[in-house]
Amino acid sequence: MRRVREVVDYGREFYERRLAANDRIRLVRSAGRFRNGGVEFDTPDGPLSFTDVPVVVATGARPAIPDDVAGLEDVPFLTNESFLELDRLPASIAIIGAGPIGVEFAQALARLDVATTLLLRGEAPLSHEEPDARETLTKILVREGVRLAPFARAVKASWVEGGIELSWEGGTVVVEQLLVATGREPAVDVLDPEAAGLELVDGGVEVDEHLATPVDGIWALGDAIGGVHRAFQYTHVATYEGPQVAENILRGGGHRPSYAVIPRVTFTDPEVAAVGYTEMFAVAAGHDVVTHVKPIREVGKARAMGETEGFVKIVLDRPTGRLLGATIMSPHAGDMLPELTMPMHVEGGTLEPLLATMHGHPTLAEAVKVAAREAAAKLG
Numbered sequence: 001m002r003r004v005r006e007v008v009d010y011g012r013e014f015y016e017r018r019l020a021a022n023d024r025i026r027l028v029r030s031a032g033r034f035r036n037g038g039v040e041f042d043t044p045d046g047p048l049s050f051t052d053v054p055v056v057v058a059t060g061a062r063p064a065i066p067d068d069v070a071g072l073e074d075v076p077f078l079t080n081e082s083f084l085e086l087d088r089l090p091a092s093i094a095i096i097g098a099g100p101i102g103v104e105f106a107q108a109l110a111r112l113d114v115a116t117t118l119l120l121r122g123e124a125p126l127s128h129e130e131p132d133a134r135e136t137l138t139k140i141l142v143r144e145g146v147r148l149a150p151f152a153r154a155v156k157a158s159w160v161e162g163g164i165e166l167s168w169e170g171g172t173v174v175v176e177q178l179l180v181a182t183g184r185e186p187a188v189d190v191l192d193p194e195a196a197g198l199e200l201v202d203g204g205v206e207v208d209e210h211l212a213t214p215v216d217g218i219w220a221l222g223d224a225i226g227g228v229h230r231a232f233q234y235t236h237v238a239t240y241e242g243p244q245v246a247e248n249i250l251r252g253g254g255h256r257p258s259y260a261v262i263p264r265v266t267f268t269d270p271e272v273a274a275v276g277y278t279e280m281f282a283v284a285a286g287h288d289v290v291t292h293v294k295p296i297r298e299v300g301k302a303r304a305m306g307e308t309e310g311f312v313k314i315v316l317d318r319p320t321g322r323l324l325g326a327t328i329m330s331p332h333a334g335d336m337l338p339e340l341t342m343p344m345h346v347e348g349g350t351l352e353p354l355l356a357t358m359h360g361h362p363t364l365a366e367a368v369k370v371a372a373r374e375a376a377a378k379l380g
């Protein structure tokens, strides 16, 4: 935990130093809110107000706590935020939610000898990803000692002798700690958005295609945005939107961020990295698809590393050869994913740039290249 905090603190301090070094930026350590026609911060020297300036709402998100688990409010539970404040590991834990955060915690804690139970809403974790990745991850988690509870909607939490009892339809477990990892919701209410005339959609700020809110002079970015943007809660989306909002404010520009190609990386071991459509979503969207799966054990580097679980899957649009989506399950999958996001940005969106690129040998990235070559060959 100490190391996690050190890494996080290093990043924060690095950026704070950069802000402090810029004499056009004033850093105020206070929670702001809309008030008196502007934004106001409480400071030890009294309220600090800003009016007639553009405002960017970038207040992020906080853990979403389910309201249908009876007794949850009466037992202590952890979230991804409070977990990192613990100074010792619990002996046992139950995790509600098997999205990226729940799965990453489950694997890490099981490896640290914490008796870990992971509740899944469906049959396997990471419900939006390729079934091959979900099945492989399920196998790995079970092998590493995670107790998986499939189709387990948590219904009740209560104090019992020996800890917290968590029940779901069909099962129960008593644990020392409970971790709620059921998603994140925009954290904008503390700002008193109504005071500025802002209406919320799906709990977050409403924006147009330029990231402007309906209220003149107020913009938003990142996890604070509601509606369809709630599917885009990633650091790389927020950092992509930041400069676009700045440009739009400063130059009155018409930057429209594109959300067509957003990488998704789950930091399990091996990692699951994906972009665009899975096969199922591509078919559901009406595409005639060609798919290809290349097991990573078929490249020398993976065998040499003894890392043979995983694959590269490619989904192509049959008539055009356009890359619709891809998944890599492998060590360093997230680092290799740009190989497959880049072609999606090139005109035509085919695998050509990747096929024309020579790859070093032996590397894990060869699996991506070979998968692409074999997928392209299937187009005929």
Ligand SMILES: Cc1cc2nc3c(=O)[nH]c(=O)nc-3n(C[C@H](O)[C@H](O)[C@H](O)COP(=O)(O)OP(=O)(O)OC[C@H]3O[C@@H](n4cnc5c(N)ncnc54)[C@H](O)[C@@H]3O)c2cc1C
Pocket (backbone or CB within 6 Å): 030, 031, 032, 033, 058, 059, 060, 061, 080, 101, 187, 190, 191, 221, 222, 223, 224, 232, 233, 234, 235, 236, 237, 238, 265, 267
């Ligand atoms: C456990 C966990 C793991 C994650 N892993 C990944 C990952 O691997 N990859 C990835 O891309 N994303 C990941 N995310 C998501 C990522 O952290 C967010 O998408 C990203 O931080 C959003 O950036 P943001 O700028 O919108 O908000 P944030 O980074 O949350 O920043 C919001 C800031 O606003 C401040 N603030 C809030 N209210 C006020 C106020 N009233 N006045 C002043 N300041 C205020 C907050 O204190 C905070 O500093 C993870 C999230 C969690 C919780």
